[in-house]
Amino acid sequence: MNKLAEENWDIEITPKNNLFDLKLKDVWHYRDLLVLLVRRDFVAFYKQTVLGPLWFFVQPVITILMYTVVFGNLAGIPTDGVPKPLFYLAGTIIWNYFADCLTKTSTVFRDNAAMLGKVYFPRLIMPLSIVLSNLIRFAVQLVLFIALLVIYWLKGAVIVPNGIIMLFPALIILIAALGLGLGMIISAVTTKYRDLTFIVSFGVPLLMYTTTVIYPLSTAVAKYPAYSWLIKFNPITAVIETFRYGFLGKGSFSWELLAYSTAITIVILITGTIIFNRVEKNFVDTV
Numbered sequence: 001m002n003k004l005a006e007e008n009w010d011i012e013i014t015p016k017n018n019l020f021d022l023k024l025k026d027v028w029h030y031r032d033l034l035v036l037l038v039r040r041d042f043v044a045f046y047k048q049t050v051l052g053p054l055w056f057f058v059q060p061v062i063t064i065l066m067y068t069v070v071f072g073n074l075a076g077i078p079t080d081g082v083p084k085p086l087f088y089l090a091g092t093i094i095w096n097y098f099a100d101c102l103t104k105t106s107t108v109f110r111d112n113a114a115m116l117g118k119v120y121f122p123r124l125i126m127p128l129s130i131v132l133s134n135l136i137r138f139a140v141q142l143v144l145f146i147a148l149l150v151i152y153w154l155k156g157a158v159i160v161p162n163g164i165i166m167l168f169p170a171l172i173i174l175i176a177a178l179g180l181g182l183g184m185i186i187s188a189v190t191t192k193y194r195d196l197t198f199i200v201s202f203g204v205p206l207l208m209y210t211t212t213v214i215y216p217l218s219t220a221v222a223k224y225p226a227y228s229w230l231i232k233f234n235p236i237t238a239v240i241e242t243f244r245y246g247f248l249g250k251g252s253f254s255w256e257l258l259a260y261s262t263a264i265t266i267v268i269l270i271t272g273t274i275i276f277n278r279v280e281k282n283f284v285d286t287v
């Protein structure tokens with residue numbers, strides 16, 4: 001009996017786990033798998049395409065050109081004195097990172113059901129791999145943003161970065177955590193109710209219009225005061241406005257809104273973790 005008690009097992013199967021137990025030790029133990037999944041997502045997404053990773057640049061460039069023509073020129077929406085392409089690109093790269101984390105995490109159980117049902121590994125690795133692989137894409141698009149910023153600065157545009165730029169790492173963590181938390185909540189619910197997948201597919205693009213991707217917060221408050229609260233209290237708005245203010249020196253920066261966004265993100269991430277941990281134990285029976 002004493003000999004059995006001294007045995008060290010690689011995996012212990014227990015009937016119940018703490019809902020707050022993220023199994024971070026197991027995630028670290030399987031870090032090679034995490035790296036492999038990140039590489040798979042990065043390589044497979046653009047496999048057998050003509051332009052390959054150049055789509056990282058092509059997609060935002062086409063997007064900001066369309067925004068400049070439609071919203072900047074035709075609709076005449078002001079951009080707080082910031083050159084229109086630079087204004088739209090700043091919002092687009094933040095939004096794209098959030099949207100990609102949310103939409104891809106929201107179907108993680110369904111998309112990986114075959115693998116998840118056959119082998120053991122910490123299930124949290126799957127959504128984490130999505131967040132990290134999308135971070136690579138974001139980093140590439142950030143290079144494009146900085147290059148465009150330098151070009152406009154050399155042309156004489158009034159661009160004044162300030163100390164708020166030091167919050168940039170925190171902003172990325174916030175937007176990643178928000179996309180991860182919401183994605184885990186939706187992924188858990190879609191194991192039983194597939195209808196939510198369709199809601200996400202057309203709801204996420206519509207959600208963009210309740211953020212300041214294509215217009216500044218000051219314009220929304222001035223022209224549509226009755227609806228500006230919906231935009232102001234969208235947690236993504238504070239991240240986008242802080243990003244613009246830090247890099248461009250223009251925008252509506254507020255410590256209160258940023259603190260609100262942080263609090264909402266923490267609540268969503270904790271809620272998503274609890275639901276994810278509860279569903280991942282028996283999702284194979286329902287997916």
